Amino acid sequence: MEQNKLFRKSALEKLSSPERLDVLMKVTSPAGWIALWAIGFLLLALVVWSVVGSIAIKVEGKGILIRGGTVLEVASLGAGRINELRVKPGDVVKPGQVVATLSLPDLQQRIANTREEIASLTGQGVSQRAAQSAIQGRLQRQAAELREKIAQQEKLAARGLITRNQVMATRQELTSTEMQLAQGQFTEAGMSNRLDDARRQLRELETQLATNAEVKSPYEGRVIELGVNPGDLVSAGTGVATMEPVSEEIRVIIYIPAQEGKKVQPGMRAYVAPSTVQPEEYGFMLGEVKAVSDYPASPEALLRVLRNAALVETLTGRNAPIEITAALLPDSSTTSGFKWSSSSGPPMKVFSGTICSASVQVASKRPISYVLPIFKRAVGAS
Numbered sequence: 001m002e003q004n005k006l007f008r009k010s011a012l013e014k015l016s017s018p019e020r021l022d023v024l025m026k027v028t029s030p031a032g033w034i035a036l037w038a039i040g041f042l043l044l045a046l047v048v049w050s051v052v053g054s055i056a057i058k059v060e061g062k063g064i065l066i067r068g069g070t071v072l073e074v075a076s077l078g079a080g081r082i083n084e085l086r087v088k089p090g091d092v093v094k095p096g097q098v099v100a101t102l103s104l105p106d107l108q109q110r111i112a113n114t115r116e117e118i119a120s121l122t123g124q125g126v127s128q129r130a131a132q133s134a135i136q137g138r139l140q141r142q143a144a145e146l147r148e149k150i151a152q153q154e155k156l157a158a159r160g161l162i163t164r165n166q167v168m169a170t171r172q173e174l175t176s177t178e179m180q181l182a183q184g185q186f187t188e189a190g191m192s193n194r195l196d197d198a199r200r201q202l203r204e205l206e207t208q209l210a211t212n213a214e215v216k217s218p219y220e221g222r223v224i225e226l227g228v229n230p231g232d233l234v235s236a237g238t239g240v241a242t243m244e245p246v247s248e249e250i251r252v253i254i255y256i257p258a259q260e261g262k263k264v265q266p267g268m269r270a271y272v273a274p275s276t277v278q279p280e281e282y283g284f285m286l287g288e289v290k291a292v293s294d295y296p297a298s299p300e301a302l303l304r305v306l307r308n309a310a311l312v313e314t315l316t317g318r319n320a321p322i323e324i325t326a327a328l329l330p331d332s333s334t335t336s337g338f339k340w341s342s343s344s345g346p347p348m349k350v351f352s353g354t355i356c357s358a359s360v361q362v363a364s365k366r367p368i369s370y371v372l373p374i375f376k377r378a379v380g381a382s
Contacts, residue, residue, distance in 0.1 A: 055364060055365050055366075056361045056363075056364050057361065057362055057363040057364060057365060058271070058359040058360060058361050058362065059256055059260040059261065059263055059264065059359065059360055059362055060256070060260075060357070060358075060359045061254045061255050061256035061257070061260075061261070061321065061324070061357075061358055061359070061360075062254070062255055062314075062315045062316075062355070062356070062357060062358065063252045063253055063254035063255060063272065063315070063324075063355075063356050063357070063358045064252070064253055064306070064311070064315065064353065064354065064355055064356065065250050065251070065252055065272075065274065065350060065351070065352050065353065065354045065356060066244065066250070066251060066252075066253055066352050066353070067244040067245050067246070067248045067249065067250050067251070067352045068244065068245040068248030068249075068251070069248075069251050069253060069305075069325055070305050071224065071242050071243070071244060071305065071306055071307045071308075072219045072221050072242065072243040072244065072245065073239045073241070073242050073243075073307050074093075074099050074215060074216075074217045074218070074219070074239070074240050074241045074242075074243065075215075075237050075238060075239050075240060076100075076102065076212075076215050076234045076235070076236060076237065076238045076240055077211060077212045077215070077236060078102060078104050078107065078208070078211075078212030078213075078236055079104070079106065079233075079234065079235045079236050080102040080103050080104040080105065080106075080107075080212070080213075080233070080234065081102065081103045081105075081231065081232070081233050081234070082100055082101075082102060082228050082229065082230050082231060082232045082233075082234060082240075083100075083101040083102060083103050083230065084100060084101045084230060085099070085100050085226060085228070085229070085230060085240075086098055086099060086100060086101070087099050087100075087223050087226075087241060088223065088226070089223050089224060089225060089226065090222065090223060091222070091223045092220075092221070092222050092223075092246060093217045093219070093220065093221060093222070093223060093241075093243060094217070094220055095217060095218060095219060095220050096216055096217070096218075097216065097217050098214045098215065098216055099215045099216065099217050099240055099241050100214075100215040100228070100240050100241075101213060101214055101215070102212065102213050102214070102215065102234070103213075104209060104212055104213060107205065107208060107209050107212065108209065110205055111202065111205045111206060111209065114198055114201055114202045114205060115202060117198050118195065118198045118199060118202060121191065121194055121195045121198060122195065136181060139177055139180050139181045140181065142177050143174060143177045143178055143181065146170060146173055146174040146177060147174060149170055150167065150170050150171060150174065153166060153167045153170055154167060215240050217241075217243070219243060219245070220245070220246065220247070221243030221244055221245050221246055222243060222244050222246050223241050223242075223243050224241075224242045224243060224244055224352075224353055225241070225242045226240070226241050227239040227240055227241060227242065228240055239307060242307050242308075244352050244353070249327070249328075250328060250350070250351075250352050251290075251325055251326065251327055251328065252270065252272050252285075252287055252325075252326045252328060252356065252358060253305070253323060253324070253325055254270065254272075254323075254324040254325075254326060254358045254360070255297070255302075255315050255316050255321040255322070255323060255324075256321055256322050256324060256360070257319060257321055257322075258296045258319070258320060258321060258322050260322075261292070261296075261321060261322025261324065262322060263362040263363075264289060264292050264322070264324055264360050264362060265289065265292065265362075266289050266290060266291060266292060267288065267289060268288070268289045268360050268361055268362060269286065269287070269288065269289075269360070269361045270286070270287035270288065270289055270324075270326040270358060270359070270360050270361075271284040271285070271286065271287075271341065271358065271359045271360075271361070272284055272285040272286075272287055272326070272328070272356050272357075272358045273285070273356055273357045273358070274350050274354045274355075274356045275354060275355045275356060275357075276348070276350065276354055277345075277346045277348075277350070281346075282340060282342050282345050282346040283340045283341035283342035283345065284340065284341045285328055285329075285336075285338050285339070285340055285341075285345070285350070286328070286329045286338075286339045286340065286341060287326040287327055287328045287329060288326060288327050288329065289324055289325075289326045289360060290325050290326060290327050291324070291325040292322060292323075292324050292325075293322055293323040293324070296319075296320035296321060296322060297316075297320060297321060297322070297323045298320055299312055299316070299320075301323075302315075302316060302323075305323075314355070315355075324360065326358075326360075331345075335347050335348060335349060336348065336349050336350050337349070338350070
């Protein structure tokens with residue numbers, strides 16, 4: 001009895017009936033069946049998704065938000081020194097409004113020289129006209145006397161009292177006198193013409209000074225950046241201010257490497273991430289491609305659009321990319337006024353001039369299409 005107490009009752013029962021054929025054996029627990037069904041469901045869902053789902057194929061690039069698709073530049077028409085800047089970034093400028101004033105020393109010196117020339121010609125003209133008038137009077141009297149003399153010599157020659165050579169000599173003297181008269185008239189006309197030319201040049205220079213001394217905006221727009229400071233020397237064509245049109249909608253200009261950019265077509269969906277927004281938190285701005293350049297854009301062409309060499313370098317590097325213009329989809333329910341891939345986008349506005357990263361969806365593929373080529377290669381199918 002004491003020995004039996006050393007063993008548990010259950011152990012003794014198993015020894016007495018080792019086969020226990022009347023008890024069912026447990027193969028899998030309920031938790032195992034649940035896990036098995038879950039794995040099976042996931043595999044089935046994966047197969048269905050690979051057949052009916054799709055994966056977006058995108059091309060990536062850099063871009064910038066711009067109103068109207070281009071930047072406007074107000075340039076100086078003349079060469080000089082900036083006296084005063086009458087606008088600052090953020091100001092709205094009307095057509096014809098003065099943006100800056102210039103001092104134009106070269107032009108002002110030319111005006112002073114032309115005025116001195118006119119004064120000199122006027123003084124010379126007075127004295128020369130008096131002297132020329134006396135000379136002309138003497139020559140006219142001389143010519144009249146020679147004509148009278150010729151008439152008398154013709155009568156004498158007809159009577160044989162003088163030779164014809166004497167008459168010819170007097171005629172030659174008359175011809176010389178008449179030539180001197182004509183030359184004097186030409187000289188007076190030349191002096192008058194020089195004076196008229198100088199006065200016309202003075203009027204043109206004064207008009208040029210009035211036009212170039214003020215840099216006026218030919219556009220209506222908002223000033224983005226000033227390219228000069230008071231005291232700077234500028235040449236004709238120097239950009240004084242860059243502006244954006246206030247009446248145009250914000251668009252995104254995207255630059256994609258040429259080998260990828262040619263895949264983009266108008267109507268494709270664009271996804272834009274401004275540099276001021278975290279896409280992981282707020283998603284992407286949605287847009288639609290409106291235009292695609294036929295050829296890669298040169299740095300010179302990009303500079304005409306962006307008006308900033310450093311910005312061109314930032315967006316394109318040293319490559320000649322394809323330029324894509326996309327319209328952003330509006331949404332009045334968001335703070336920014338544009339549609340986002342998230343429900344409401346960021347709690348802030350986006351502004352033109354903002355650098356952004358962007359992608360364009362150029363195609364979509366079934367997930368199974370990636371698997372089939374691998375499967376074919378695995379089984380050696382052609």
